[in-house]
Amino acid sequence: METKIFNSNEIEQAVKHLEAGELIAFPTETVYGLGADATNAVAVAKVYEAKGRPSDNPLIVTVADEAMMAQYALEIPLKAQQLIDAYWPGPLTILLNVKPNTLPTVVTGGLKTAAFRNPADELTRQLIEKLGRPIVGPSANTSTKPSPTTANHVYHDLRGKIAGIVDGGTTEIGLESTIVDLTVDPAVILRPGQITPAEISAVIGETTDYNHNQVGAKEVPKAPGMKYRHYAPKAQVVVVDRVADFAQIDFTDPTVALVALAEVIAKYSTPNSFSLGESVATAAHNLFAALRFFDDQPNIKTIYVQGFKAGEIAPAYMNRLNKSAAGKHFNV
Known part of the structure; x- marks a missing residue:
């Protein structure tokens, strides 16, 4: 077709x-x-x-x-x-x-x-x-x-x-x-x-x-996004909750990618990065584009993505990011 x-x-x-x-x-x-x-x-x-x-x-x-x-x-x-x-x-x-x-x-x-x-x-x-x-x-x-x-x-x-x-x-x-x-x-x-x-x-x-209830394996969810894994690229996504923890990651590794706000990316020398912009609002706008960007690069095995706690859209952003990462967080 x-x-x-x-x-x-x-x-x-x-x-x-x-x-x-x-x-x-x-x-x-x-x-x-x-x-x-x-x-x-x-x-x-x-x-x-x-x-x-x-x-x-x-x-x-x-x-x-x-x-x-x-x-x-x-x-x-x-x-x-x-x-x-x-x-x-x-x-x-x-x-x-x-x-x-x-x-x-x-x-x-x-x-x-x-x-x-x-x-x-x-x-x-x-x-x-x-x-x-x-x-x-x-x-x-x-x-x-x-x-x-x-x-x-x-x-x-x-x-x-x-x-x-x-x-x-x-x-x-x-x-x-x-x-x-x-x-x-x-x-x-x-x-x-x-x-x-x-x-x-x-x-x-x-x-x-x-909603804080989990959908059972044999239960039909009322709405999309409640039961199955979503938003996942081929590479493993890892949520980095604290900005200071990025310093523990070897971004010279060609199989590693960094997805974060521009001010965070500016601190590291890496060939594999995608800016989420200047705020949690721009991060929400750019998250899926970032994950798709690295999905087309077969050499990338791990994508470290900045997490957020503050901001009105932070819960929505973290909902998608946690599903993408299957709950995997750095140093947790």
């Missing part, structure tokens, strides 16, 4: 592929997603095949607007409406109960819930509006690999496996959306993202915290 790159003037062509049951990758403000008609079970099954994704991992349902979501959600409770008014379109995914027999089980994982997302990217909203139906939207990468933040990242992973990619440039945020479960009381955050617990709490008027 030839994988085509579509620009902003070629949305209609991309829609025709979706109507034909084919896969189209699309941009969002977070990362690139892999789209298929969410009402077409055969098309959605191709998403799992293209990504190599476990079949018990539910998919986000990406909608053009609240009205489209209302066709599938059993109800839109007050908390959901408050968050929609505050953050849609934007990097917030809302887990709701769904109307029976409206979405295929291949989308929901057989659960009675679905995660709905209305992205801020105008090209993608146009794509969904013209299709007239929601599309699924997992990250457009090979399963377990770092999520894509450019069309080239998608092409690298899925060339020949999908019909096309809508090129919207580099994504703005670089980490996937916050997922909040509104089917439980109190609401709980299933996946951290740019929108923080404090921000959600302020909108819905109750304390909201992260």
